[in-house]
Amino acid sequence: MAHILIVEDEPKLAQVLSDYLRRDGFDTHICGDGADVMPWLAEHATDLVILDLMLPNIDGMTLCRQIRQQHQPHSRTLHQTPIIMTTARVEEIDRLLGLELGADDYVCKPYSPREIVARVKAVLRRTALTAEVSTAPFSLDLVVEPNHNLLRVGERRVELTAVEMRLLQVMVGSPGRIFTREQLMDQAYPDRRLVNDRTIDSHIKNLRRKLNALNAEHQYVRSVYGAGYKYEPTP
Template sequence: MKIYHIAIVDDDINIRQIVEAYLQKEGYVTTAIESAEEAITLEQENPPDLWVLDIMLPGMNGYEFCRRIRAGSETPIIMVSARDEEVDKILGLELGSDDYLTKPFSPRELVARVNRALQRWKQMKSHAEQTAISALVLDKEKRLVYSFGEEVEVTSKEFQVLSLLSEHPNRAFSRDELLSLIWGFDYFGSDRVVDDLIRRIRKKLDKIPLETVWGFGYRLRTLEGTKDE
């Protein structure tokens, strides 16, 4: 059974401690941090399954962090704020948050909302995995790629990247790792070649869940449904 990892981003230590205690009692693994800048590092190194995100943070605010997360991930986000104006809630939802809770809130209500958000996320991923069954098939012996039953012409480097990512479900690879593993340790060119290659793959295979890990690299999601032959 999967144990979910919840990140709490709030500059109020009392709220962090209370929320952590209730979520841990529910069986979740938690990471509590006080700024969006720390949250960016967490997303790169150990991305959580759900964010509990305060809006009013020092430095980068919760709105901007939510926008950054949504640029490359559909991880559930529950925003919390002392501001209960309708416009604040609408803005948070428009930026991609899944729920909005006004302070002061009941920790039990937050836990209930976390449970509900993760259940929706689990159902969505299950549907995506079923769809991905026919989305990507690699024939490694013949070095052919099929998407929804149709052959897609790819270059040797594109095939190598797809093979590598499909062999490591949901693992994020840095640009440097991809350079070393695909182009070789003696390659001294720019890492922009990785971005260009990923861009071409996305253009050819626009339905596969190839995600950008902001400031780090790339990963292929929902690979339980991806097939190798």
Template sequence: MNTKAKILVVDDEERIRKLLNLYLNKEGYETQEVSDGISALDLMKIHDYDLVLLDIMLPGIDGIQIIKEIRKIKETPIIMISARGEENHRVEGFQAGADDYIVKPFSPREVMLRVGALLKRTKVNNHEPEIISYSELEIYPESRLVLAAGEPITLTPKEFELILYFVRNPERVFTREMLLKEVWRYDYFGDLRTVDTHVKRLREKLQKKSSQVAKMIVTVWGTGYKFSPIQGE
């Protein structure tokens, strides 16, 4: 149980906020709640939350716009919660920068499992120091630091998990379905463009620092992607 993780709960339904706060507090998390989009965005800009549970339909500013705005300055882990479970809405959430997506009505127990899993993946693990290096690319998993040509790159939690999974499996070809299952860590029955979007953004960020590193993420036409260090030589 993490007694220090600070979580912001954003939902215009008081019943939902109280329910989530109840379960989060039982798990030992510190919580703060807000009911509208403008207040949520203001708080997220000021405070460094460990995770945000964010409803899509909010008064003031909707959840999608909040994510787009906050991703310009921060990489706060965000789980979207919405009554809209259609494929296009889930895809829109992921493309905006969400790290996970939960559909209402939800099981509080499942939400706690998702929260715990995402926090675990985004927190520093001081017991397993590791450095992964390929030419101009260096990755420090415990501090979630990525360097390209010696320059740090700011990645979203999901982008970091994606490149880390790639570098730990060099030259292995992955289909989009495999990446969704392994990187997103649960079966996602949606548009495979989610993977393409994340790969595109990852390449763009790498390209700004090192074209050599960007070339290491290779498109395998008709199949998917692979990480190939020799492509950057």
């Protein structure tokens, strides 16, 4: 039975969400104060965190950052735990910042409890799939550690953002295939937000810079003029 931590300071909303999740077979725990979250996580294992942005004492954005930087002495290290952020604030900067900090999904209030349950199931399925290839070779020299958002070549390693890791995983899944910017946008942003071509280009630019720091002799991600981008492993 998967365990879900609900971090929500509206008691009625938190209880309704808990009831819906329990009906679908999940175990739940509710934290209504941001200051209680990290101490609870230090003592308990959880499979996913539903994290509200606006909380008393410590806000959700800060908690998301702390979770991604910490480790947990249970079956899963804490920084790998999936996070679904919820908020009534819909400004684009909040969406972008939340996902760049490592949130796996983002839901705006008001939301249907059924939608949250569906998103929880979807995120847990993606997480289970990723765990099966926690250390997978991308080519003869490049190795990815998706649960840690790390890439390495030999002893050299670099850390990727969540979006950069998603982009790379999409491309390496089909070496040599050309992905359009629109296709990459759909894969990079689970919340289906509207972003322009320059946003993807910027992420690709940063990704290529980090890959170059690992191996300057091979260009892993190539641009195809007028078409998009593709991944090419080393020979």
